Amino acid sequence: MSFVSVIATKKFITVMSDGLAINTETGEEIDQRYKKFHRISKKQFIAFAGNSGLAEEAVRIVGYNNEERDLASIAVSIREQLIKKVPPNIASCQLILGGLEKRKFVIYSFNNDPNRELLFQEPIGDDPVYSFLSDSSNGLNLDKEINKIYPKYGFNTPTKTLKIQKELNNVVADVDPSVNKITFNLTIRK
Template sequence: MSLVSVLARENFITVVSDGLVVNLETGEEIHQSYKKFRKISEKQFVAFGGNQGLGERVVEVLGYQESERDLLECAKKIRGDLINEIPIEKASCQVVLGGVEKGSIVFYAFNNNHNQDLLIKRPTNHILEYTFLSSRNSSINLDEIIQRIGNRIGYNTPTKTIKIQKQLNDEVAKTDPSVNKITFNLTIRK
């Protein structure tokens, strides 16, 4: 399954991923400590789940540049390319592009399924926005877990949101063998 969580408030965004990569055909473990996100500029990132090769291809296409990008345009182009080149029946690739864009925290989530829309989130008024890159086929309710943990810890600082995300990851790893407890995290502030 893999698990990448993205939590955003109006002044910061945090990303946490587990480290496990599994061959989707054989179930064989490929990596135990693999970071599923990369910075694409000083205050922007790409995160991916699903097929590792497709995720790495997205990272390669984006590369790293010093200047801020138009993340919406990048998301539209990459989503279109994935849909046109890789049928969802052949391989799945889930992507989040996020960070600071035009002075605001934002993230865009999408996959290569032409039946699913591009998710656009810009947190405002102290409201937490979040998304997950995972298999929704799982019986685990990620929304319920994030709310339960978040209500106990709070969402007002990056330290707290990363703590929530790591606890979420640990809970999922207990019941899902395709998620491990090795995590990586990233914080971007406005």
């Protein structure tokens, strides 16, 4: 399916995705270097996993604007459109909208399942927040895995945070054949 991780602190937000794109119907590999996020403004992004057709449509709908966007409104609108367009039993699409909103880093995570709520996250104090887009990661507990990795590096710089995300991506890729170790990343600072 894919693996995308997003980590937000009060000072920066980092995004990392693997690069493997697979045809969900045939299981055939389409691309090994497929970046699963796009900027939607200078300080905001959209990231995705699952059905690439639905994800790319969401990216197209959101578009790019130089100015800061209202991520909450965009997330609600895109989620509603995805739910109306394709039921989750036909195709799954997971999305994260994130970045700087009203001088704070935020993450909005959602999918096209009407039974799952939109999740809002914002770092409080020195504690980062994180979100993952993943199929099932073959039984991995991603919270447990990231908590094993982060003491090696810490979350105090984007470089260290990206090292955590790279190592986590590799752990997932070792057990999930729909994830590869070729990664793409994005850092947004205040």
